[in-house]
Amino acid sequence: MSHAVGRIVVIGAGPAGTCVVDRICAGAPQPGGGRTVEVHVVDPAAPECETPYGVQVHVHRDRAIGLTESAGRQLVRLLGGRTLEADAVVLAQDRPGSGEHDVAARDGLLHLPGGPGHDLENVPAGEPVLVRGAGRAFTDLLAPLTVGRGGRFTRGRQGEPVYLPGGFEPLLYVGSRRGVPHHARPGYELAGEARARRFPYEGDERQATAKELAYAYYRELFTAHPSRTRTTWAAFEPAFVRAEPGGREMRALVTRSVPRFADRLHLDRLARPLRGMRFGDLAGLQRWMHGFLAADLERRADPAFSPDLALIRALREARPRMAGDPWFEGLFGLLADGPSLARQAELHALARAGIVTFIGAEPRIEQDEDGWRASGPTVPGLTRARTLIEARRLPSGPDGCADPLLAGLYARGEARHAAGLLDVRLPDGRLITGDGSVHDRRFALGSLTAAGGFATLLRRADAVARAVLSQVSEALVHAAA
Structure with missing residues (x-):
């Protein structure tokens, strides 16, 4: 009898990932009969895992950046260049900033995660506010925090917009990975012969x-x-x-x-x-x-x-x-994917008025007893604030998630979102695709899919684990045959 191996990839080693791995290990078949279950855990900060009896657990301290499919096999692409093949994949990574929000509330600070539902009314006037991200989500924040608070734009000598503060704006200190906002959309059309050309590639x-x-x-x-x-x-x-x-x-x-x-x-x-x-x-x-x-x-x-x-x-x-x-x-x-020329000109006016201050590239934002502090390689020193706003969402992914794997699923119609969360079928957590069908080999749970306490997470982890093992069991039967 040939030996069959069922492979499961769990992306994320936070609370959701840990729970689902535990339940998979608890429910996996015991050794014997020529069948083995492997669990591959992918997370840059994954801890070492004990290898439970009957289950091989492999830890990959790497980032999953892509998920595709070939002949029913799930292919998880890692940032380091490796590709993991699996019979089933569980998405259990956390939304960016989901943990920071709870810590901030506990310490009397304000942290607004990305996506819809920003409680901008609570952003304090006249105080420094850190903004992480300088793309479209950042641009969308500007109007409610400026003209929405009584400010207005007028015209300068050259026709350029000039911002007149209303007195209730926060002072926005903005940092992002590259340190600059998105370029404005061109205000003209092509004049030459537009024609694309594909080039073959060998490995790159x-x-x-x-x-x-x-x-x-x-x-x-x-x-x-x-x-x-x-x-x-x-x-x-x-x-x-x-x-x-x-x-x-x-x-x-x-x-x-x-x-x-x-x-x-x-x-x-x-x-x-x-x-x-x-x-x-x-x-x-x-x-x-x-x-x-x-x-x-x-x-x-x-x-x-x-x-x-x-x-x-x-x-x-x-x-x-x-x-x-x-x-x-x-x-x-x-x-x-930048703003219009008019919106970009207004951003420039807000920068000239001192409402928006850029703090450079690759900011490192940490929390201490006084609030949030930002530092980076572009300028020396620290920028401090008691409010942090996340503005890093990708338009092709769920609101508030800057995850390239999810962005790829959304762009290809292989996932969809509802109310800013990844849409799954309950209770088994199978992903719902853009056309409303259910994917048999892809699952998700945790902060990407729903809110809830620890008891809810345990129930969902148990249901997802049972469904994953059932799917892998079918694959093992076919492989053994």
Whole structure:
């Protein structure tokens, strides 16, 4: 008799993940009969697990960034590059900030997790407030905390918006992974010959995608603005197609063909504009940020920069296959999912008025006896506040969740959300897809799916474990046969 192994991947080692692993181990079949159950726990901070009798438990201190399917097998992609195959997958990761909220309330602080239902009326006026995230969710916070509190915009000498405070606004100190807000949406149309091109890849889909994006960008530059190039598209294209993405030949080709630095595409610089930059104080960073916003408004309003729009369209075309990849999702949000020109101009006005202050890239936000404190590599010192607002949600995922795995499921219609939570069938926790069907091999529980106390979590963990083991049992029977 052949030996059959049933594999279960549990993503998340917090309370929900721990509970469901415990119940799976308790209900798993005992050794014998040529059947074994393996449980793979994925969490960057996962503790060591004892291997219960009859169950092999493997801990992966890594982050799950993708979940796909092939011939019924569930494929969990890890940030470190490995892919785990499984008969069933349980999503038990926590929503970002879900634990911090409880700690803040206990200590008399205010912490507002991302998503709908922000209790913005309780955000104190005239006091520093930390905001984590500078994308769309951040932009959505601005109106209720500014004009919603009596402020108003008027026009300056050049027609630019100028903010007049109402006196009841908080002072927003904003940090994010890259430290800058999303770029505004262009206010013009393409002028050249828009046409995308796919490139084959060998082991690195990101490099192939980067080349596709650059192809669309340079095609628009050469066909719509030939006076800013030293050669023709007919001469440039075949050399570009042959060149390795990001290699020396590619860089040399662009340098000799596109004379102006501002006309060359630098995806790395776009993705991390503050990388390696250090400022002596917040005031120095603000001067740089004001220049960044002014330049963005100018470039996104000028059709001379229509290659930027060609790049955005190429990002949108690539998204269905790249959804869930952290590199791609970050680039997409920054370049293709920003505010209108008018909203960006209002953000610039709020920054000039001192209502919005940027604190730089990669902020580290911690709690101490005095409240929240933020520090980071862009500027020295600490920024302190007694209120923290999360603004990190991904529009393709459940509100308040910045999880690339979930973002990929949503983008492909393999999951749906209700009231900002991941939609599952109760009591077994099977995921409900975008068309309303139920997935047999994917399960979820914990803060992604519902609120509730420890007793509720135990009941749901028990129901999910039974359903998972039943599914794996069927797989074992087929494998043994």
